[in-house]
Amino acid sequence: xxxxxxxxxxxxxxxxxxxxxxxxxxxxxxxxxxxxxxxxxxxxxxxxxxxxxxxxxxxxxxxxxxxxxxxxxxxxxxxxxxxxxxxxxxxxxxxxxxxxxxxxxxxxxxxxxxxxxxxxxxxxxxxxxxxxxxxxxx
Amino acid sequence: xxxxxxxxxxxxxxxxxxxxxxxxxxxxxxxxxxxxxxxxxxxxxxxxxxxxxxxxxxxxxxxxxxxxxxxxxxxxxxxxxxxxxxxxxxxxxxxxxxxxxxxxxxxxxxxxxxxxxxxxxxxxxxxxxxxxxxxxxxxxxxxxxxxxxxxxxxxxxxxxxxxxxxxxxxxxxxxxxxxxxxxxxxxxxxxxxxxxxxxxxxxxxxxxxxxxxxxxxxxxxxxxxxxxxxxxxxxxxxxxxxxxxxxxxxxxxxxxxxxxxxxxxxxxxxxxxxxxxxxxxxxxxxxxxxxxxxxxxxxxxxxxxxxxxxxxxxxxxxxxxxxxxxxxxxxxxxxxxxxxxxxxxxxxxxxxxxxxxxxxxxxxxxxxxxxxxxxxxxxxxxxxxxxxxxxxxxxxxxxxxxxxxxxxxxxxxxxxxxxx
Numbered sequence: 001x002x003x004x005x006x007x008x009x010x011x012x013x014x015x016x017x018x019x020x021x022x023x024x025x026x027x028x029x030x031x032x033x034x035x036x037x038x039x040x041x042x043x044x045x046x047x048x049x050x051x052x053x054x055x056x057x058x059x060x061x062x063x064x065x066x067x068x069x070x071x072x073x074x075x076x077x078x079x080x081x082x083x084x085x086x087x088x089x090x091x092x093x094x095x096x097x098x099x100x101x102x103x104x105x106x107x108x109x110x111x112x113x114x115x116x117x118x119x120x121x122x123x124x125x126x127x128x129x130x131x132x133x134x135x136x137x138x
Numbered sequence: 139x140x141x142x143x144x145x146x147x148x149x150x151x152x153x154x155x156x157x158x159x160x161x162x163x164x165x166x167x168x169x170x171x172x173x174x175x176x177x178x179x180x181x182x183x184x185x186x187x188x189x190x191x192x193x194x195x196x197x198x199x200x201x202x203x204x205x206x207x208x209x210x211x212x213x214x215x216x217x218x219x220x221x222x223x224x225x226x227x228x229x230x231x232x233x234x235x236x237x238x239x240x241x242x243x244x245x246x247x248x249x250x251x252x253x254x255x256x257x258x259x260x261x262x263x264x265x266x267x268x269x270x271x272x273x274x275x276x277x278x279x280x281x282x283x284x285x286x287x288x289x290x291x292x293x294x295x296x297x298x299x300x301x302x303x304x305x306x307x308x309x310x311x312x313x314x315x316x317x318x319x320x321x322x323x324x325x326x327x328x329x330x331x332x333x334x335x336x337x338x339x340x341x342x343x344x345x346x347x348x349x350x351x352x353x354x355x356x357x358x359x360x361x362x363x364x365x366x367x368x369x370x371x372x373x374x375x376x377x378x379x380x381x382x383x384x385x386x387x388x389x390x391x392x393x394x395x396x397x398x399x400x401x402x403x404x405x406x407x408x409x410x411x412x413x414x415x416x417x418x419x420x421x422x423x424x425x426x427x428x429x430x431x432x433x434x435x436x437x438x439x440x441x442x443x444x445x446x447x448x449x450x451x452x453x454x455x456x457x458x459x460x461x462x463x464x465x466x467x468x469x470x471x472x473x474x475x476x477x478x479x480x481x482x483x484x485x486x487x488x489x490x491x492x493x494x495x496x497x498x499x500x501x502x503x504x505x506x507x508x509x510x511x512x513x514x515x516x517x518x519x520x521x522x523x524x525x526x527x528x529x530x531x532x533x534x535x536x537x538x539x540x541x542x543x544x545x546x547x548x549x550x551x552x553x554x555x556x557x558x
Contacts, residue, residue: 049226050267052548057556070557075267085557087160094557125160127269 044132050075052128054085056094060108064094068135074128087125088116097126140371141253141276141301142283145228145260146242147221148271148291151179154220155210157269158547158555166207170195172389174211174541211540219548223268231260236375242287244280246375257299276301280373281366284323285341289313302369314367317341324363329356341367385423387412388481394433395477401430402467406527408482409463413456414514416484422452424486426459428466433478443470446485454490455506456513460527 045051056068061083064070070085078084080099085092086106095106095116106116106124118124147153152167166183170176176192187205189198195209202209221240229235232245250256257274264272275287282302290300302310320330322341336355338344344352345367353361362372387408395401405428416423426449431442447462463482516525545553 047267049223053551053554055554055556058558069554074269075263077266087163090161092160092555092557125163127160 044071044134045073046131047073047075051131054092056133058094058113060110060113061094061096062109064130064133065135068133070094070130071132071134072128073131076129076131078126078129083130085127085130086116087127092127094130097124139278139369140246140248141250141278142280142371142375143232143245143247143253143257143260143274143276144238144242144280144283144287145245145264145272145274146287147224147264148273149179149181149185150221150241150270151210151212151217152181152184153270154217155208155213155544156181157220158544159208162208166205167210168198168202168207169210169212170542172212172540173392175390178212209542211543213544213546215546215549216544219546220268220270223548224264224270224272227264227267228260231256231263234375244283244375247276253301254299254304257301258297261298272298274299276303278302278369279366279371280375281323281363282369285314285317285321288317288321311342311345314342314345315340319344322363322367324359329360332356383485383487385412385415385484385487386481387415388429388479388483390479391477394436395480396475398467398471398473401471401477401480402464404480405463405467405482406460408480409460410456410527412482412484413454413459413510414517416487417454417490417510417514420490421487422454422490423459423484424449424452424488425484426462426466427483427485428463428470428481429483430467430470430477430480432475436476436478439475441472441475443472445470448486452486452488452490455510456527457506459484 041048050073052072052074054070054072056064056070057066059066064083070083072085076082078097078099080097082097083094084097084106085094087093088106093106093116095108095113098105098107104118104124107113116124149167151169155167155169156162164183165181166187166189167179167181168177168184168189169179171178174195176194177189177198178192180189180191184207187201187207189201189207201207217240224241225235225237225243228243228245232247232250234246236244238244247253247256253276257276260274261272264270273287273290275283275285275290276299277283277286286300286302290296290298293300305313317340318330319325319333319338319341320327322344325333325344332355333339333344338347344364347364349361349364352364365372389404389408391404395404409426425446427444427446429442429444432438432440434440445466447466449458449462451458453459513525517523545555547553547555
């Protein structure tokens with residue numbers, strides 16, 4: 001079973017910024033400056049209410065591998081060059097948005113994936129903008 | 139003067155399903171109740187097909203097939219999570235919020251300039267951030283905000299946002315006359331029938347009724363509704379929902395049940411669910427009721443067994459509560475009947491801290507509280523039912539039928555959408 005990654009600001013996934021490893025002798029003067037923990041959720045997510053987790057299942061984009069978790073902020077407006085999740089032919093795809101010089105399309109970074117052009121009325125069904133990729137190495 | 143907004147999700151359950159299914163854009167969707175029994179939610183397209191609400195599914199099955207209606211079992215994990223997200227987003231738009239149900243909340247928007255743009259900003263934010271369509275109704279009382287929400291929903295010319303102040307008094311009255319009195323918030327069917335006999339048919343009639351007369355004939359609640367229709371706010375927002383005084387868990391079986399072990403497993407399951415809710419609100423129950431009944435619509439022997447068992451110590455412990463519930467079940471079970479529904483109700487609910495100890499029985503074991511907390515966490519993190527009482531699993535006969543349930547896209551890592 002996979003381990004769930006709750007997307008809330010109150011998650012227990014916290015990494016201490018500074019901590020003295022040994023409790024002996026004088027405490028490290030740096031301990032006085034420990035203010036908080038690094039919270040991976042706040043590091044990766046801007047708007048937890050509008051952020052969703054999905055799973056990459058293609059290698060169309062450089063830097064994102066099959067099996068990676070992708071974090072999608074649905075509240076963002078996609079700009080040229082953003083990695084986006086879009087609805088295409090009744091399912092969701094992961095592509096880069098091309099929005100320049102009068103051309104609107106979804107493209108892959110690597111060859112072998114056809115360009116998905118905007119529909120007749122110059123629209124794409126963009127679901128959200130990918131803001132982070134999470135990959136476990138071990 | 140105060141201004142209230144009522145924001146609600148259009149065809150909320152159906153809309154939640156559609157967010158994650160791009161192939162369902164423009165297609166009719168219906169959602170069925172627990173056990174796939176009745177139609178509980180319909181998308182606008184399904185309503186347009188003439189599929190009525192709350193009808194047993196088998197009666198509309200052919201219609202659904204003919205029009206390629208997407209049919210879903212209810213997925214409360216998904217709707218609950220989308221609701222939580224929507225309520226959080228909506229809370230950004232007002233200093234005070236009252237969550238009224240899974241898909242609607244009141245906001246206190248008093249003093250906010252340009253409510254028209256504010257309303258449209260609310261809709262736009264929820265639409266873009268969560269993919270959910272909403273409507274916003276505003277008025278100087280909660281009752282008027284509710285009615286304004288109906289206007290926003292039913293009249294496309296307002297683009298999903300409506301406030302009574304945008305009309306002059308004569309136009310407002312003309313619009314109020316188009317609502318039957320039964321459509322007014324808080325006017326139930328029985329009161330509506332009685333009002334009709336008094337020649338009060340529309341919301342406007344009720345607004346213009348003599349409040350003292352209404353109070354004499356009914357009660358102070360209906361009198362307050364008259365004042366609210368006249369723009370006098372009598373009901374404030376309740377930002378903290380009171381702890382539930384009763385927790386009920388019950389359900390019909392997918393087929394009739396005859397034997398005690400199956401009933402007993404079902405009761406254990408309901409105790410576990412109710413106890414989890416009880417612990418979530420930090421309470422303990424002093425009394426547990428158990429109910430079993432036959433199907434009143436079947437031409438078989440009819441029986442409804444119900445009894446309550448008090449607990450020595452008010453408890454939130456699933457095992458303690460289940461012991462009491464099983465004793466109650468044995469007391470009411472009659473072997474000659476076929477059972478259709480079973481449930482439990484927790485009563486005498488109070489804060490878990492204020493416990494009275496019995497002189498002659500041992501006090502509750504603190505280790506058990508930790509055990510319960512662990513069970514709740516496991517079920518929260520890994521999906522409900524990950525850990526359960528052995529008694530729940532002895533027989534699966536009574537389990538829910540949910541043939542058409544969608545994945546828990548937002549709450550289960552093993553059910554995430556895969557991106558091509």
